[in-house]
Amino acid sequence: MKIKNNNIVLIGFMGVGKGTVARALSKSLKTMNLDCDDLIESSANMKIKDIFLTYGETYFRNLEKTLAKFLASSVRNAIISTGGGFIHAKDIKKIGTTIYLKSSFDAIITRMQNSENSEKKFAKRPLLKDPNKARELFNSRVEMYEKKADITINVENKTPKQIVKEIKKALSLKDKN
Numbered sequence: 001m002k003i004k005n006n007n008i009v010l011i012g013f014m015g016v017g018k019g020t021v022a023r024a025l026s027k028s029l030k031t032m033n034l035d036c037d038d039l040i041e042s043s044a045n046m047k048i049k050d051i052f053l054t055y056g057e058t059y060f061r062n063l064e065k066t067l068a069k070f071l072a073s074s075v076r077n078a079i080i081s082t083g084g085g086f087i088h089a090k091d092i093k094k095i096g097t098t099i100y101l102k103s104s105f106d107a108i109i110t111r112m113q114n115s116e117n118s119e120k121k122f123a124k125r126p127l128l129k130d131p132n133k134a135r136e137l138f139n140s141r142v143e144m145y146e147k148k149a150d151i152t153i154n155v156e157n158k159t160p161k162q163i164v165k166e167i168k169k170a171l172s173l174k175d176k177n
Contacts, residue, residue, distance in 0.1 A: 003171060006077045007096025011145055013138050014084035014125050015108045016101045017155060017163075022081035024160040025167060032078040036086055039067055048083075052126045064089050071095045084127075087144050099167060100149035105138040107156045 008025065010018040019035055026033035037048055040063050044051055051060050068089035071080060075095070086092060103111075109131070112121045128134045146152065151170045155163050 003097045004094075005072075005075070005096045007071070007075060007080055008078075008167070008171070009080045009082060009092065009096045009098045010101055011082050011087055011092070011098050011148060012084070012101035012103070012155075013105070013108055013141060013145070014128065015112045015121065016084075016103050017111065017160065018081040018101055020160050021101060021155070021163050021167075022079045024164045026079040028164050028168070029079070034071075034075065034078050034080045036064065036067055036071075036080065036082045040064065040083075043067075047124070049124055049126045061085065061088055065091070068092055068095060084141070087141065087148050092148060097150045097171070098148050099170075100145045100152045101155045101163070102145070102152050103154070103156045105135050108138075 010022050010025075012018055019037075022033050022035065040051070040060075041047055044063060046054070048060070051063070064083065064086050065088075068086070068091040072091045072094035078096075080095060082092070092098065112118060115121055122128055127137060151167070153163060153166050153170065158166075
């Protein structure tokens with residue numbers, strides 16, 4: 001499969017493991033890894049939860065749109081992990097080949113609860129404060145993730161290493177040694 005701009009863009013709901021998989025894939029392919037949330041925090045000089053609290057979600061989504069345009073026009077040869085709502089950025093398909101890391105809502109929450117820095121993971125995701133609203137948000141986004149994805153990888157009960165192997169197989173990629 002030809003990879004658009006030589007970029008691999010990981011999409012999926014918050015907490016599904018996009019950052020973790022991006023780091024593992026980046027290491028395996030010996031390429032750069034960019035985390036959209038980190039880039040936004042650096043650009044705004046604020047944590048995402050503080051951007052939400054101070055300016056609101058609309059402001060944050062506009063930052064994501066600006067970042068999407070930049071990534072599409074300026075970044076090549078990178079693994080890019082996105083925030084859960086980054087799929088709203090219309091330029092996402094121009095950035096690179098999109099891979100949807102698919103999981104059920106309950107499996108995502110269980111994964112986060114079982115991680116060693118669980119409290120920190122939940123604290124940095126303001127949209128997960130209300131579990132019922134978070135589940136509604138998850139359900140409202142599933143179809144969008146599926147539509148925006150060039151490839152879908154089910155990540156439930158899999159290690160990052162197993163997921164990387166599946167992604168590379170789907171893209172017909174080999175390790176760069």
